[in-house]
Amino acid sequence: VMRPMSCPQFASSFAGESAVPSNLLLPTNLVDPSRTKRPPPSADCSLPVLRTCDAAIPAHLSPIQTWVETLERQDSEPVGVAQLHPDVFAVQPRLDILHQVEIWQRNFKRISHAHTKVRSEVKGGGRKPWNQKGGGRARHGSIRSPIWRGGGVSHGPRGPTSYYYMLPMKVRVQGLKVALSSKMTQDYLHIVDSLNIPTPDPQYLLDLIRHRHWGQSVLIVHVGEELPENILQATADMKTVNIIPAIGLNVHSMLKHEALVLTMETVQFLEEKLLWHDKRYTPLYPFKLPYSDL
């Protein structure tokens, strides 16, 4: 199975120059034989199962097994095995829902402030410039009509327009599930036991990512308010490696970053929140108000 490559082998005919020009931009979708795919853990694996699904899995589906890695060492040996819920991490890859949610995320916040003046709003132009007849010139009623230079715009953008709309809640939830599943199937999802790093040095993370061939950009998702300071300091000034809380997980960020790193508590949180929507009743009043049974 082929994967995008990080550093192609080029041979240069000029003796003095280096193999890869420095301003070469390669698409990351190129074939990369060096990024080997580690096969998913089989049933008879020596490593311990660190996490099982809390929610009930439907009888016709089986949980997904993934490796659990660690950030404390640079080597890429997995520490354990985790089981993920198939209804969150292996749903149908609905690319149309992903597209819908991505476009919604871009546009629902948009307010375009473009505004042009109509002929009645442009300063002046109340008086008829010259008589209707007798001048030899074309007839006009005001100097600010849209035909005139300096006149108003007939059908231009009018005022701040809002492009706000909401997709149904379940569509947005399904978008998150589809994004997580596509990261899972394409091997860009990595589960990590905790976010403890030995040094607050950003170079350590970059070396780790390069060594494990995770990709150009990594999105780390955590849960809870307390975080080890090392990772916060390391990711603070880095553009390509970003850390966000689990409530901030969104389709755009997931698609923008190549790799997604989740801790086991994050997986627990996400499963709980995303699976709740499959079984809930329709709301009588907004969910923010207290419900006794939901």
Added chain:
Amino acid sequence: MSFPKKPGGKATDILQNLPRITLANLRPEPGSKKLEQRRGRGQHGGNRSGRGHKGERQRGNRPRLGFVGGSTPFYLAIPKYGYNEGHSCRPQYQPLSLKRLQYLIDLGRVDPTQPIDLTQLVNARGVTVQPLKRDYGVQLVDEGADIFAAKINIEVQRASEGAIAAIERNGGVVTTSFYDPISLGILIKPVPFFLRGQPIPRRMLPGEDMVPYYTNAENRGYLADPEKIQQARLALAQKYGYILPDISKDELYHMLSMRKDVRQIFFGLAPGWVVNMTEKKILKPTDEKLLKYYSS
């Protein structure tokens, strides 16, 4: 099939071999984005811009809707009759069939061991009542009377005879009671009402035209005489041909005989009380005048 299906199906196998899904790879489902019609542009949209040829059509001077060239139009020739007169004042009742009620009980959404109220039905999402659209509550409908088999204490706003017979045949109790629109709104969505911080109001008594309905024992009205209701139960049992089970010997007799007071909206709460949801407290009035007003 007995062996577990692979989650995601064939699509995930294909996806594993395809390039990474990125922001550059997304596109809408083919056929979902239909281009909007732009008048007056291009060879086919231009020229007359879809307005036709000359005349009122192209020049935008067509007469008003309903005009038929000068003779008396249809909407004036037909005489008026009060089909829809006062339609916005007529009370409407959302129908609830016994089939649906049995479905809800079987799925466990409605608890038959507690008195079934409109709040319980709405919490179970069994009915949707819109008090702002002149809905005055829920009416029981006969459909599913032959398959109905549950002993319940139900309180609705209207009930058909067949539905009353079906419920009493199984040893249950039906009551019809009146809720004015404000009380109905509170009954359906109690939590937003409690968050408002207002005291629970008194339920109003029915208007002149509804009093005969709710004082009639055959409709099991809440204002009717209990003895007459018992006689009506026997009469109905004779009419429909079933033996009326004796409720007083039932173990759930206490629950089946729970009725709301005429001015009460919720079972455990009396009018005048204020419910504080954040601190989980109930505040009751102590002033004499207030107590006299709320208990009258």
